[in-house]
Amino acid sequence: MIRTSVRRALIPGIAAATIFALSACGAANEDTKNDNAADNGPESSGLSGVLKGAGATSQEKAQEAWTIAVQGSNDGLEIQYNPIGSTDGRAQFTDGAVAFAGTDSAMTDEEGQLSDATKTCGSEPIQIPAYVSPIAVAFNLPDVDSVNMSADTIAKIFDGKITKWNDPAIVAENDGADLPDLKITPVHRSDDSGTTKNFTDYLGKASESWSYEADDAFPVGGEAAEGTSGVIQQITNIEGAIGYADNSQVEGLGRVSVKVGDEYVAPSAEGAAKVLEVSPGVEGASDVDMAVELDRTTTEAGAYPVVLLSYLLACQSYDDEETQANVKGYLEYIVSTEGQERAAEEAGSAPLAEATAKKAQEIVASIGG
Template identity: 50%
Template structure:
């Protein structure tokens, strides 16, 4: 059964849009941190992963309550746009469900001090939900191969024998499938594709990347766009951060010999057992997720979302402000706020300590 759901040209446009989330965040219901006198002041502009949207609203509201002279704006423009904006100097940090690739790391970061680079710091762990809207179907089981064929366009009807074989108790209609994917460059897409690439490589033959790789289905902008398209459609299926699943049906995925629903704990278990990416700076904490588990207490369709920050900022004052905010969101208190408001899984004690140590070096 499903477990409980959790409650260049782009730079100028993204920078102009950054103010949107701060206002919304001030209206959020985040758990407030302990009130204390704060000497921090200034404005942080950030952009990126829409998966972090609910968590960022809660984090911003709480941090600004404790630091009344600080303003934080987060534009949930998508992971790819967020990285581009940060690299070009249009924001102070990026939120991204994809860590920086080798090409990006080899380039320059306009907000960082000369001859320095950026680092990836995990701050948000969440399951990816496979959401669906099919008349008469409340429960849906899918394995990786069938899911890959649906999104690749090889399975096109809900009563296909491959789906029926996994759902013997369901009455599946002869309704065409509309598979909804992200139209923007998305780290959620990359994580979804990585799960399929690792578990159904004979079908999903494109290496994981932020753009959706096939000319199939229907594209939608951002997490909210996917949820809206699935919810308003007929015979629809999509993928999105679990915090936004709402009242949509959510498929169980096959892990080992069982079909399991998502939970924060099951997603976190996969992250805890996955190694860091090799060959990177010691402060870069990019994680190479191992999604081939057969343990049904694990949920391998998971994303890790990062705060991408400068190792050293060109403006030291701005660097201090970013360090303090990201330190808050990665702290036990910040992680509890995200868990309460976005249903995310808190960082493990070991990973949290590594993030804290890396942040101590940011300046």
């Protein structure tokens, strides 16, 4: 069964800063705890102790919102979510260093991930969707807010085969646009990232020009930066730069509208939700595993296929009763209508569809049962 002691040290600096920020948010929100209590539901009240989680940076804003709400109605509870990336989050969960994790790519058994987590938990781990969001292909061009691109064009840019903004391939998709004779600087994540895996999965499935496998590590060159914030900073600092990041965090940058069927679709929560609705579940998944095979080639009107579905990992039971109650209560709030609406407001995500939310709620309700 999972242990509550930390056997792998959290990355210094980031961990301390995040823990301080979330604790401060909880303290600042004490005056509103009575207002929040009515929204949280019975399992999200009466919690105490320290709940540790780690993982996807894409969930950071949503995790902050969920933390504020749940801490606001639980005086004795401190929630620590360390946004160290999906790969490290999964590793810390499997090592028993954290009680739950966020991941932008579903945990599979291709590299023994599920088997290792099963050993840690004592039974198959819970894997539920928590955060659905478009990945924006964001860029920095003076006086240009939007550019149309097909998957092939995007793939060639990130593979270094299209190097100028006025390349004929881009011009052909943007009739009448004033595109400069300016170098394109692709920016990618330097750290292993579920966002990278989702982005490269899209390129591999939707483009005939991308020859690399979907991976947490970006496979080709260009400018590299750590974490979502690092990518945004690089794009902002370099005129002509282009990169990929959670849509909620690219405010102030231009966004690519992606070709879907015969139309070009801008990133939106609604477009991301449509992709999830038409995507099948992973074959052979357990009853507590809601992993999905995202349909990157859909031609559904309004769908935006450059999307990430971010999951939460947890155990079905815990040796420590306090940890078990905290995990159950916190996750119950996240997949509730209130929790999903709060994430949509604060992080721009798409609320889970009713049927998806109901199944996730049933799985969370079974924790410790």
